[in-house]
Amino acid sequence: MRTPSETNLSAEDLLGLYRRMLLIRRIEERLGEDFKRGDLPGPVHLYIGEEAVATGVCAHLTDADWIASTHRGHGHFLAKGGDPKLLVAEVYGRAGGVCRGMGGSMHVADFSKGILGANGIVGGGIGLAVGAALAAQLDRKGAVSAAFFGDGAANQGVLMEALNVSALWKLPLLLICENNGFSEFSPTGTVTVGAIADRAKPFGVPAAAVDGNDVIAVWQATNAAVRRARAGEGPSLIECRTYRLRGHVESEGSFIQERYRADEEVAAWIARDPIARLASYMDEHALAPASAREAIEAEIATIVAEAVAYATDSPYPAPDQARQFMFA
Amino acid sequence: MARRRMIQAINEALAEEMARDPRVILFGEDVEISVMGDTRGLRATFGPDRVRNTPICETVMTGMAVGAAAAGWRPICHMMYGNFLYTGMDAIANQAAKLRYMTGGQIKVPVVYMGVFGAGRSSAAQHSDAMHPMFMNLGGIKVVLPASPADAKGLLKSAIRDDNPVIFLQAAGRGGEAGDVPEEEYTIPLGVAEVKRPGKDVTLVAIGAMLRPAMRAADALAGEGIEAEVIDPRTLMPLDEATIVASVQRTGRLVVVDEARDACSAASHIAAVVTEAAWGALKAAPKRVTVPDVAIPYSPPLEKSLLPDPERIAAAVRATLGR
Ligand SMILES: Cc1ncc(C[n+]2csc(CCOP(=O)(O)OP(=O)(O)O)c2C)c(N)n1
Ligand SMILES: [Mg+2]
Numbered sequence: 001m002r003t004p005s006e007t008n009l010s011a012e013d014l015l016g017l018y019r020r021m022l023l024i025r026r027i028e029e030r031l032g033e034d035f036k037r038g039d040l041p042g043p044v045h046l047y048i049g050e051e052a053v054a055t056g057v058c059a060h061l062t063d064a065d066w067i068a069s070t071h072r073g074h075g076h077f078l079a080k081g082g083d084p085k086l087l088v089a090e091v092y093g094r095a096g097g098v099c100r101g102m103g104g105s106m107h108v109a110d111f112s113k114g115i116l117g118a119n120g121i122v123g124g125g126i127g128l129a130v131g132a133a134l135a136a137q138l139d140r141k142g143a144v145s146a147a148f149f150g151d152g153a154a155n156q157g158v159l160m161e162a163l164n165v166s167a168l169w170k171l172p173l174l175l176i177c178e179n180n181g182f183s184e185f186s187p188t189g190t191v192t193v194g195a196i197a198d199r200a201k202p203f204g205v206p207a208a209a210v211d212g213n214d215v216i217a218v219w220q221a222t223n224a225a226v227r228r229a230r231a232g233e234g235p236s237l238i239e240c241r242t243y244r245l246r247g248h249v250e251s252e253g254s255f256i257q258e259r260y261r262a263d264e265e266v267a268a269w270i271a272r273d274p275i276a277r278l279a280s281y282m283d284e285h286a287l288a289p290a291s292a293r294e295a296i297e298a299e300i301a302t303i304v305a306e307a308v309a310y311a312t313d314s315p316y317p318a319p320d321q322a323r324q325f326m327f328a
Numbered sequence: 329m330a331r332r333r334m335i336q337a338i339n340e341a342l343a344e345e346m347a348r349d350p351r352v353i354l355f356g357e358d359v360e361i362s363v364m365g366d367t368r369g370l371r372a373t374f375g376p377d378r379v380r381n382t383p384i385c386e387t388v389m390t391g392m393a394v395g396a397a398a399a400g401w402r403p404i405c406h407m408m409y410g411n412f413l414y415t416g417m418d419a420i421a422n423q424a425a426k427l428r429y430m431t432g433g434q435i436k437v438p439v440v441y442m443g444v445f446g447a448g449r450s451s452a453a454q455h456s457d458a459m460h461p462m463f464m465n466l467g468g469i470k471v472v473l474p475a476s477p478a479d480a481k482g483l484l485k486s487a488i489r490d491d492n493p494v495i496f497l498q499a500a501g502r503g504g505e506a507g508d509v510p511e512e513e514y515t516i517p518l519g520v521a522e523v524k525r526p527g528k529d530v531t532l533v534a535i536g537a538m539l540r541p542a543m544r545a546a547d548a549l550a551g552e553g554i555e556a557e558v559i560d561p562r563t564l565m566p567l568d569e570a571t572i573v574a575s576v577q578r579t580g581r582l583v584v585v586d587e588a589r590d591a592c593s594a595a596s597h598i599a600a601v602v603t604e605a606a607w608g609a610l611k612a613a614p615k616r617v618t619v620p621d622v623a624i625p626y627s628p629p630l631e632k633s634l635l636p637d638p639e640r641i642a643a644a645v646r647a648t649l650g651r
Pocket of ligand 2: 181182
């Protein structure tokens with residue numbers, strides 16, 4: 001990690017990043033427990049271990065900017081300023097959820113915050129983000145659009161189409177690849193050839209491959225890409241190398257018999273946990289007292305408890321709601 | 329009234345709606361030069377922001393339309409040939425049709441996907457499908473098939489103003505049929521069928537380009553003393569079931585003409601709806617005149633042999649009358 005003088009981040013900024021990552025972590029740990037208990041009706045794909053990516057990217061964005069997310073979308077939702085209460089209630093399938101219980105974990109969206117939504121279609125968010133980038137270009141207000149997608153999604157043809165058209169039109173687009181080492185249960189190398197960042201080269205699109213567990217590295221790479229996009233210079237691709245510490249989906253123990261990764265591999269990545277890393281970085285450089293982090297921890301515990309209480313207090317939607325919202 | 333070919337009427341609708349609403353944008357492959365003629369002149373009038381050639385990229389193009397709509401624009405995504413909707417199908421089926429629903433009604437998705445569809449031009453199997461039935465089944469997409477220049481113009485204007493995704497399928501390559509088009513401003517609401525010819529003996533529902541052979545059949549049948557009531561649904565989703573069912577309540581007989589393949593055709597759906605709603609009034613089993621469940625062949629006599637024509641339509645009508 002870079003020294004503080006090499007970054008533009010103040011101690012306050014770093015605590016902000018820490019807080020955001022921890023919020024994602026604690027909300028998702030809770031959702032993981034709730035799933036085990038049988039309280040969540042549908043599949044949940046947790047982002048635990050990858051928080052630095054959404055956090056480092058979204059720190060540069062405002063509500064006027066757009067993001068399109070993936071099936072593993074809680075982290076993006078929270079990093080972009082989505083309300084934890086509305087998120088948890090949605091995953092619980094309740095009327096008080098951000099989508100009134102119509103979408104669940106794989107579709108959390110809040111357009112008022114520039115969140116085009118998680119997406120159940122791998123690669124499906126890329127096209128939406130390109131469209132929002134086109135809208136931003138036509139609006140001429142300097143907004144940008146970011147597409148998050150996995151290493152698995154990088155093998156969808158839509159990525160090539162998006163690179164071509166966004167470079168051609170100089171769209172204010174960020175293509176953020178979260179390379180977490182797996183496409184479902186297939187290790188990336190067994191289904192993907194070459195470096196994903198290299199896929200931008202033939203299009204003349206600047207690309208960076210960064211340590212996705214280093215929130216400062218993600219923040220810095222995004223800083224350059226966002227400036228470029230806002231200046232009308234076109235898209236960038238950032239490949240963030242990270243790792244999902246949880247299963248592909250919380251229910252996988254019920255249908256996967258074989259082990260698909262070694263304990264040592266998981267342990268090695270736990271040692272690189274992005275949240276712990278930022279904490280020790282702040283300690284090392286005496287940037288913030290441990291008490292500041294403890295206060296954040298306590299604050300987030302309250303947010304989590306309140307979000308779950310809000311969700312469980314919220315009723316299920318009335319059945320006739322299933323027939324609404326198809327058409328405007 | 330002004331005499332217009334269908335493609336000119338569509339061009340007028342696009343130009344009028346783009347002039348009326350600065351948030352309407354149009355993109356697609358070669359829309360600047362205009363392969364079909366329907367987008368001709370729009371680039372010069374509305375400029376490069378609002379009218380753009382895209383690369384050949386249906387997968388991202390259809391999704392881009394949804395993203396731009398979610399971000400406040402009103403895109404018209406020109407697919408050239410309807411068959412290329414399949415290449416862009418993911419974003420149509422999984423994003424456009426469902427984004428509003430699965431996000432609890434948070435947004436509107438005002439997108440028009442337009443393209444030329446149907447057989448009859450020796451364009452062979454990959455450029456001739458009538459794919460409206462699969463879009464009817466998606467749920468969140470309106471499906472519009474105009475049969476005349478006047479309807480095409482009025483329906484397209486409504487489609488562009490509609491806050492939902494609309495598939496607009498035009499049965500016209502370069503030109504199409506000519507007809508009278510009102511000179512004053514007008515729109516035709518989506519979801520309203522029109523009785524194109526009144527009659528008392530049989531209800532003849534004709535979808536899209538099938539209106540012309542159906543009208544010819546009705547003319548021929550009139551000479552035999554059979555008065556067919558010809559109805560053009562104009563919009564298949566939503567479908568004006570009331571107009572069709574009310575007609576069958578009077579006539580007691582139904583023939584539906586559709587250039588889709590038979591299995592799960594719009595004709596099958598309409599026949600089912602009428603059978604349930606007007607069972608007591610039916611004097612004969614409903615009949616469907618459709619394309620057999622094969623692909624569209626190239627050679628003219630082969631292609632012609634598959635498509636509904638006035639003779640087949642008239643024969644189906646006579647059969648419902650026991651003649
Ligand atoms: C179009 C499509 N194909 C397949 C799937 C099933 N699926 C869900 S997640 C996933 C793996 C995605 O891998 P990646 O993009 O790397 O994301 P990650 O799960 O690692 O975050 C697959 C194959 C899907 N949802 N959509
Ligand atoms: Mg992955």
